Amino acid sequence: MSWGPSPEHGAERYLRHVAIERGLSENTRDAYRRDLTAYSEWLAAAGIEDLADVAPETLADYVAELNGSTGGPPFAPETIARRLSTVRGMHRFLFEEGLLPEFAGSGVRAPKKGQRLPKALSTDQVAALLDAAGGDDPVGLRDRALLELLYASGARVSEVTALDIDDLLSGQGGDAWNDPERALGEGGFLRVTGKGSKQRIVPYGGYAGRALAAYLVRARPAMVAAGRGTPALFVGPRGGRVSRQSVWLVIRGAAERAGIETEISPHTMRHSFATHLLAGGADVRTVQELLGHASVTTTQIYTQVTADMLREHYLHSHPRAR
Template sequence: MPIEPSRGAERYLRYVALERGLSENSLAAYRRDLAAYAAWLEGRGIPTLDDVSPATLSQYVVELGGAEGGEPRLAPASITRRLSTVRNLHRYLFDEGVLETNAGSAVRTPKRAQRLPKALPIEEVEALLASASGDDPVALRDRALLELLYASGARVSEAAALDVDDLLGAAVGSDAWADPEGALGEGGFIRVTGKGSKQRIVPYGSFAGRALAAYLVRARPAMVARGKGTPALFVGPRGARMSRQSAWLVIRAAAERAGITADVSPHTLRHSFATHLLAGGADVRTVQELLGHASVTTTQIYTQVTADTLREHYLMSHPRAK
């Protein structure tokens, strides 16, 4: 029986939600991509996925990129992501016997230009962290959040999802609830839940540990008391779990106070963490584990950043470099 794009999309979304354990953010992105695809098909009078051919998908890619004139409507990375989602939809429905042919099998993904992650110099990271100063509860929380992001390389969404129970002190048997200063002051580990609900244990140092202890002792109790009670590590002024959007605003505000003119993204401290570790001699496999990358290929892009920096310093410093 022919299947409409919206019905096929819902069936595929149920599959990825149950079988692949995708996060809510990933599911939302999949849903947006498939809704855009369904709208595109409807606009061209294609009522079912059975009517889609490789030529149809090729035209979809062309129109996403605005290749027929004018400025590109989507960046190459966005086009690649959308096409990947659509191809996965067709492959899933073909494997399930819903579609007789897999229209996406013959469509090539556009080549993506390699975009190097942007890391801040160590001096600018230190200025950003120092800009989160003050003894009021929000300032203490912001300093703890920023220190932990740079110390662990966690994604902003991962940090926002942390509970106090995910904080582990360096000493065996230490308790972050009962004695934050004693448990965390020398650093420790956090239990991070990453993409696909995969957990990893990541260390953090004494700077982050002391900032976390100060927040847990002098700020979080009063903030949580204004709400209904939550195990969340980072909370807002009303006592509810801090959202990733709020955490991103903290990063941006700190960068502005520090006078950083470079573009700062939610991943800036994560990129800086990885780049500085590799520049300091850390093994790429170790950095892969700390970042929670499924493939070392994803991590190796940071080695290019480090190599470019080394070359720049060489050209500036060596008397016979030019």
């Protein structure tokens, strides 16, 4: 259950802080107010009424919209940087004041000029990443299942960490609680709760299913026993639901072990999921439904990414391309 301030209330608290504690000029405060008003309006359109529900990927989506990645006119890089700085400042202040459970601005940066989306990983890089996340210890089994599911479903990290075991819908007629190997071994479906509490059903394949089954049989019971009991699908060694920040550490650790030097985050798996589906011939409307985008224009940016990839392969492969 969320417990943070509304965007409007949080903005007012922050504006009072910068006026009294930092002594900013009236013109600067007016600019801050305009930036925070625009941000509050964007959150309202996304169905987010509580700042505690804002995650790093939410701010990444906001930056993508400002940069024109969702089909609207792009703002100047300087404007994007200023707006993000204002929003990050508010989130940091509210976090340090104990009004938010976490700092949502961690790892979120304004894009450089011309940058639209974080680059998707190649299929070989994804395979190397998933292999690097593996291990026979409980945490290793959990990490492999978690990253397999992120890539298999394209779900946001906040959606995956919010999953309960009951959200695993088996395609095999088994019971994920009592017989996960039979229920999940060949894949199934997830009941995902996205932005605005909207639910969608997303399939996942056998790789993710078998990783989930291994985790549920060989790792999760001992982890849950260390805590007070929870329906959460992914838990930590002390039995509590795994956090979004923990997933960031997991994926970055796996990337380092896999030798992937590009900037990577849980949202990179979502970008890779969409890009690889479209490159494989999936319909953009299908990808829209799987990602949980309210508008197809948000999804269509991936068609441009896919086209850019095709052009790059063409220029490097065709003898008369240049």
